[in-house]
Amino acid sequence: MAAKKSLTALPKAIRRHWKPLAALLIVFGIGVLFLVPRGTSQSRITVSGAFALYPMMVKWAEEYQKIHPEVVIEVSAGGAGKGMSDALAGLVDIGMISREITQEEINNGAFYVSVTKDAVVPTINSSNPVLQDLLTKGIKKQTFYDIFITGNVTTWGQVVGTGEASEIHVYTRSDSCGAAETWAKYLGKKQEDLTANPRATGVYGDPGEATAVQGDSLGIGYNNIAYAYDSTTKLPVAGTILVPIDIDENGKIDENESFYDNINTILHAIQTGAYPSPPARNLHLVTKNGFTGAAKEFVKWILTEGQQYVPETGYIQLAQEKIQEELAKLG
Numbered sequence: 001m002a003a004k005k006s007l008t009a010l011p012k013a014i015r016r017h018w019k020p021l022a023a024l025l026i027v028f029g030i031g032v033l034f035l036v037p038r039g040t041s042q043s044r045i046t047v048s049g050a051f052a053l054y055p056m057m058v059k060w061a062e063e064y065q066k067i068h069p070e071v072v073i074e075v076s077a078g079g080a081g082k083g084m085s086d087a088l089a090g091l092v093d094i095g096m097i098s099r100e101i102t103q104e105e106i107n108n109g110a111f112y113v114s115v116t117k118d119a120v121v122p123t124i125n126s127s128n129p130v131l132q133d134l135l136t137k138g139i140k141k142q143t144f145y146d147i148f149i150t151g152n153v154t155t156w157g158q159v160v161g162t163g164e165a166s167e168i169h170v171y172t173r174s175d176s177c178g179a180a181e182t183w184a185k186y187l188g189k190k191q192e193d194l195t196a197n198p199r200a201t202g203v204y205g206d207p208g209e210a211t212a213v214q215g216d217s218l219g220i221g222y223n224n225i226a227y228a229y230d231s232t233t234k235l236p237v238a239g240t241i242l243v244p245i246d247i248d249e250n251g252k253i254d255e256n257e258s259f260y261d262n263i264n265t266i267l268h269a270i271q272t273g274a275y276p277s278p279p280a281r282n283l284h285l286v287t288k289n290g291f292t293g294a295a296k297e298f299v300k301w302i303l304t305e306g307q308q309y310v311p312e313t314g315y316i317q318l319a320q321e322k323i324q325e326e327l328a329k330l331g
Helices: 012-017 020-027 054-067 080-088 103-107 131-137 141-148 156-160 178-186 191-195 205-214 263-272 293-303 305-309 320-330
Strands: 032-034 043-049 071-077 094-097 110-125 169-173 200-203 219-224 240-242 280-288
Touching: 043 080, 043 293, 054 071, 054 293, 054 305, 071 293, 080 094, 080 110, 080 280, 094 293, 110 178, 110 205, 110 263, 110 293, 110 320, 131 156, 131 240, 141 169, 141 178, 169 178, 169 191, 169 205, 178 191, 178 219, 178 280, 191 200, 200 205, 205 219, 205 240, 280 293, 293 305, 293 320
Parallel strands: 043 071, 043 094, 169 200, 169 219
Antiparallel strands: 032 071, 094 280, 110 219, 110 240, 110 280
16 A cells, blocks of 8 residues: 655646645635725625536636625635534634535524535546546446445455456545545445545545545545646646446446536536436535624625526536525524
């Protein structure tokens, strides 16, 4: 098993998509501060949580700032677990969550609204020794289970039914996050079952997971789609390939299962239900007991005017009925 390595560098796609300073800040969990002119009466909104929602929230904050320069918005990424704990502790006004909200969290005061949709996708290195077989045959859910959960599938030859003896290097998330919870749920398990696999290397954050696979020809991992595709080319991040899921488990990737070539095709697959759920999921904003004041107005804007920025940022708009349902919850 490859030794753990430093994985804090951001993928090229992330650097292109955000300002260089923002890219550095996300790694160190500091976040982005949108400033307002001196002398202006200010309202301050603090946001933390899921890497999955970070790019979308940065875009929403930037656009909201343009029409409400009196509002200061601080956005930081650190995983869905941090978003939930910060929100329930009253440390932030809004937590970004990329997994289901538990009943226990609701009992502890978690109030949430869904704001957009994306998915978690399995990734491999573009120099994988059995790449063509993987693209033709895909990987069945049980095989993913035996790679990520039990560790019983240890070579790439076992995955595609050949004699290829190269060892699989498994990467999973070390931080409490929606991506890991969602991927584990697809496999019928929980995040702790992914980290319990002794063959897996834990890495921090979506950027770390993407970089791990990008730098290891034998690696396999999973990412939120915003970190799997280059925002400029709309293609998979250089050095990585999305490995197709053999959904009907017939041993080959049929035309209706082949939608990973670019971000537009997979977004369409998620929207139409062709990509399974999970790993497709809704993304949420959460607070303690209920949104109030400036934070409430910001969330209302996200669910109305702010929805126009969802497709261009690489996410999927919720159905109009769902948006109206979430607005009704806000009151």
